[in-house]
Amino acid sequence: MELLDASLPYLLPIVYALAMISVFMGLxxxxxxxxxxxxxxxxxxxxxxxxxxxxxxHIPILGNFLTRLGIFQPAADGLKFLFKEEIVPGHVNxxxxxxxxxxxxxxxxxxxxxxxxxxxxxxxGITQPLVLANVDLGMLIILGISxxxxxxxxxxxxxxxxxxxxxxxxxASAQMISYELAMGLALLPVFMWAAFPGSDYGMSLFGAVxxxxxxxxxxxQPLSALIFLVALFAETNRLPFDxxxxxxxxxxxFHTEYGCFKFGLFFVAEYAHVIMGSALFVLLFLxxxxxxxxxxxxxxxxLIGTLLSVGWFTAKVxxxxxxxxxxxxxxxxxxxxxxxxxxxxxxxPLAVGNLVFNTIIIAxxxxxxx
Amino acid sequence: xxxxxxxxxxxxTFAEKTFLPQIVSGLKTTFGTMMQKGVTLQYxxxxxxxPDNYRGVPTLVKDPNGREKCVSCQLCEFVCPPKAIRIxxxxxxxxxxPDRAHVExxxxxxxxxxxxxxxxxxxxxxxxxxxxxxxxxxSLSGYSRGEMINKKEKLYELGxxxxxxxxxxxxxxxxxxxxxxx
Numbered sequence: 145m146e147l148l149d150a151s152l153p154y155l156l157p158i159v160y161a162l163a164m165i166s167v168f169m170g171l172x173x174x175x176x177x178x179x180x181x182x183x184x185x186x187x188x189x190x191x192x193x194x195x196x197x198x199x200x201x202h203i204p205i206l207g208n209f210l211t212r213l214g215i216f217q218p219a220a221d222g223l224k225f226l227f228k229e230e231i232v233p234g235h236v237n238x239x240x241x242x243x244x245x246x247x248x249x250x251x252x253x254x255x256x257x258x259x260x261x262x263x264x265x266x267x268x269g270i271t272q273p274l275v276l277a278n279v280d281l282g283m284l285i286i287l288g289i290s291x292x293x294x295x296x297x298x299x300x301x302x303x304x305x306x307x308x309x310x311x312x313x314x315x316a317s318a319q320m321i322s323y324e325l326a327m328g329l330a331l332l333p334v335f336m337w338a339a340f341p342g343s344d345y346g347m348s349l350f351g352a353v354x355x356x357x358x359x360x361x362x363x364x365q366p367l368s369a370l371i372f373l374v375a376l377f378a379e380t381n382r383l384p385f386d387x388x389x390x391x392x393x394x395x396x397x398f399h400t401e402y403g404c405f406k407f408g409l410f411f412v413a414e415y416a417h418v419i420m421g422s423a424l425f426v427l428l429f430l431x432x433x434x435x436x437x438x439x440x441x442x443x444x445x446x447l448i449g450t451l452l453s454v455g456w457f458t459a460k461v462x463x464x465x466x467x468x469x470x471x472x473x474x475x476x477x478x479x480x481x482x483x484x485x486x487x488x489x490x491x492x493p494l495a496v497g498n499l500v501f502n503t504i505i506i507a508x509x510x511x512x513x514x
Numbered sequence: 515x516x517x518x519x520x521x522x523x524x525x526x527t528f529a530e531k532t533f534l535p536q537i538v539s540g541l542k543t544t545f546g547t548m549m550q551k552g553v554t555l556q557y558x559x560x561x562x563x564x565p566d567n568y569r570g571v572p573t574l575v576k577d578p579n580g581r582e583k584c585v586s587c588q589l590c591e592f593v594c595p596p597k598a599i600r601i602x603x604x605x606x607x608x609x610x611x612p613d614r615a616h617v618e619x620x621x622x623x624x625x626x627x628x629x630x631x632x633x634x635x636x637x638x639x640x641x642x643x644x645x646x647x648x649x650x651x652x653s654l655s656g657y658s659r660g661e662m663i664n665k666k667e668k669l670y671e672l673g674x675x676x677x678x679x680x681x682x683x684x685x686x687x688x689x690x691x692x693x694x695x696x
Contacts, residue, residue: 190556389664474544475537 146509148298158278161216168416173218175415179469181214186473192217227376233304245342245402245409248296251289252285252416253369259423260350262433262454265353265445273350273456282349283335286424287328289380297388297398301408304401309355315480316388319378322487323385327375327497332361333502334361334428353432358435360437362429367498369429371491376425378487380417383472387483422464424458430464431455528597565648569635571627573673574666577645579682580675582615583645586621590646596629598630599637601693613683628654644680647673 162325177192184191192214201207201216205375210216232238259282262272272278301313334443335347338355352361362369378385390395396402399410426432433453435442443449478486525628529535533693555562565569586603593603604622608615637646651672 182548183636185552186544186548188547188552188554190552193556275608470541474540 147292157276158495164276165253166419168419171313172412172415173222173359175215175418175465175469176221176411177218178465179472180217182466182469183473186406186470192390195220200236222408225405228404230405231403233306235305236401237303237305241401242406243366244296244300246296247299247345248293249409249413249416251292251296252420254449255286255290256287258349260353260419260427260432261423261457262450263350263353264450264453269445271354273348273353275350275405275452278348278350280348283331283347283352285453286420288330289438290417290420291320291324293413296413300402301388303399304398306401308394308396309400311401312388312390312394315390316381316398317385318511319385319483319487322484323375323378323491326487326491326495327370327379329492329499330371330375331428333368336502336506337361337365339389348429353427353434356431357434360429360431362431362436363431365502367494369425371495372429372487373425373500374491376421377468377471378483380421380468381414382418382468384475384478384484385478386477392477393440400415418465418468421463422458422461422468426464428462430460430462437475465479515664530634541603545577562690565653565654568650568652569633569648571628571654571664571672572631572635572646572648572669573651573678574669576646576670576671577678577681579683580681581611582620582670583647584624584641585618585679586623586624587642589642591642593636593640595634595636596630597633598627598632600625613687618652619631621666624669626664626669628662628664629659647676649673 150226155205162459181191183189195214195216196202196207196211197216197219201211215456228412232241248258257276258279260275262274263271264274266272297316301309301311302317338347338352377383381388386397389399391397394400399407402410431437432441433456443452449494574582574584586601588601588603591599591601593598600623601621602623603619605617606618606620614620633648635648638648651673655664
């Protein structure tokens with residue numbers, strides 16, 4: 145018992161982290177399913193609807209319904225990736241070729257450490273975030289680490305030693321650099337307003353959410369939200385910005401030479417980025433777990449309130465993931481030079497202007513109301 | 515020479531230059547498609563409606579009294595472009611059908627090689643006895659080449675009985691009973 149008490153502070157974080165990873169990976173695999181289903185609906189198809197697990201799939205009505213919905217498909221997909229023959233082409237640089245998928249996935253999974261996904265009220269009556277590590281500069285960590293993901297893509301493109309992956313990797317890195325700037329600049333006004341002179345919320349993501357209790361940032365900072373959203377699409381390498389993959393002209397882009405589980409890792413990494421991006425957008429612009437604009441937190445203080453806040457946040461994230469998928473199957477891809485000119489000539493000046501404008505407003509407000 | 519009319523293209527408005535209204539309308543379109551009812555047929559469970567005169571797998575049919583219609587004249591074998599049909603003519607058993615025996619012949623064996631058949635329907639067209647029909651069976655499969663050759667039994671099983679408007683043997687019998695045979 146004593147040993148347990150002593151080791152609890154070390155054990156609990158590990159347990160929490162494992163729980164979060166498993167939930168997150170589950171979400172990743174189901175986003176793949178959502179992508180397949182939504183794309184098929186948009187294209188007037190049916191999508192995966194045959195995979196059936198032995199026991200669960202044979203419950204009279206529910207089993208058929210779940211099968212039609214493709215609920216068991218991710219298991220089949222994952223197993224397929226796991227049991228396929230591991231082919232390593234002869235012309236690749238083996239070490240980096242193996243390393244690249246890991247480098248792509250690890251940052252995507254690391255960022256969730258600082259992602260708050262709900263709130264609870266502690267014994268002192270103070271609202272606290274539900275988060276693995278409550279860091280003040282969580283956003284910086286997310287920006288810093290998630291952009292490491294591009295190393296995985298570049299490494300994959302380079303180590304594959306073949307021209308299509310190489311082009312994909314180059315495009316991905318150029319695109320990442322271009323949009324990172326606009327993204328960071330679009331975020332600054334958010335935190336400037338959250339850590340407004342005289343406000344009691346700091347620079348943390350939790351503070352950003354709490355500052356939106358009355359009004360979502362999306363409503364009174366639409367320009368920042370738009371720039372951030374566009375940059376987010378570019379950062380996650382999703383259509384209309386999937387320069388890294390460009391399957392119409394680069395075969396499969398950076399993962400052309402990859403197969404089986406290594407390809408699966410890239411796949412999961414892409415969806416991990418999508419989920420992280422959706423969660424970030426919800427936190428920063430859609431009010432996190434706050435109920436509706438102007439209607440802050442009707443959830444109670446108890447356990448149920450906490451669960452409701454988590455549930456509402458998750459629902460918003462799902463809606464955002466749906467938006468990502470919906471966008472992908474609506475828009476065609478930008479040409480490479482269009483991506484560059486959009487990033488450098490439009491988004492970046494806009495973001496700078498937006499930042500300056502907000503700074504002046506805050507400065508004026510600060511000067512005249514004091 | 516036709517006069518070409520040069521259409522003046524209006525410069526894009528500010529809203530159009532941002533692409534945003536276009537993106538929104540695109541999103542609307544895809545969402546509309548998503549809400550539509552699907553048209554997919556869940557194939558093995560749901561079967562398509564086969565129209566009349568569909569040219570499916572060729573089959574042999576019997577007349578309403580259960581007699582074989584084919585008299586093994588071998589016209590279909592002769593006309594078949596890919597030579598998929600092979601007929602071995604034979605006699606009709608006199609004990610079973612005394613009426614028809616020694617009057618008509620019947621196939622002893624009738625084989626249609628479905629690996630060769632091109633579903634052209636010439637056999638149906640050429641058959642003087644209306645004994646061979648391309649019906650509504652459209653999916654067939656087998657594990658070996660041998661299985662893909664439809665034998666006489668299989669052909670009759672697939673074909674079944676079709677209504678017969680000529681009633682050749684019935685008319686003959688009626689004439690006999692009325693006393694004016696031949």
